[in-house]
Amino acid sequence: MSRIAKQPVVVPKGVEVRVEGQHVAVKGPKGALELEVHESVEVRLEEGAVRVAPRNGAWALAGTMRSLINNMVLGVSQGFEKKLELVGVGYRAQAQGRKLNLSLGFSHPVE
Numbered sequence: 001m002s003r004i005a006k007q008p009v010v011v012p013k014g015v016e017v018r019v020e021g022q023h024v025a026v027k028g029p030k031g032a033l034e035l036e037v038h039e040s041v042e043v044r045l046e047e048g049a050v051r052v053a054p055r056n057g058a059w060a061l062a063g064t065m066r067s068l069i070n071n072m073v074l075g076v077s078q079g080f081e082k083k084l085e086l087v088g089v090g091y092r093a094q095a096q097g098r099k100l101n102l103s104l105g106f107s108h109p110v111e
Contacts, residue, residue: 002063008049009070015077019045024069028076035072041065 011017015028022037037043040058043065044051050069054062074080084100086093092103102110 002054002059002066005052005054005059005062005066007066008046008051009066009073011048011050011073012077015073017045017050017073019043019050024050024072026069026072026076028073030076030079033072033076035065035068037065043069 015026018025018027022039022043024035024037024043026033026035038058038061040055041062042053042055044053050073052062052066052069084093086102090103090105094101099111104110
């Protein structure tokens with residue numbers, strides 16, 4: 001039995017969640033995302049929170065779907081950031097627009 005699936009996903013202010021059958025759409029200040037939920041999982045929108053419940057005892061799948069919906073809500077409200085740390089001698093990184101050029105000791109740069 002999944003403890004994660006039992007917890008509701010709290011929807012913050014500025015984020016809109018729509019549930020239409022097995023389709024979940026999340027829209028916020030940083031973008032919009034959509035997810036097609038597995039048929040073994042039931043999704044309900046209740047008073048500013050999204051609840052996930054399994055059908056036929058599919059608790060693991062319900063926990064996975066709850067985590068995906070939670071990540072969608074976080075992504076459209078706060079966004080995601082990943083920090084890269086280069087450790088070693090001779091490694092260089094340069095940002096050129098939306099590309100990251102890495103000099104890692106090969107005969108050519110890696111984009």
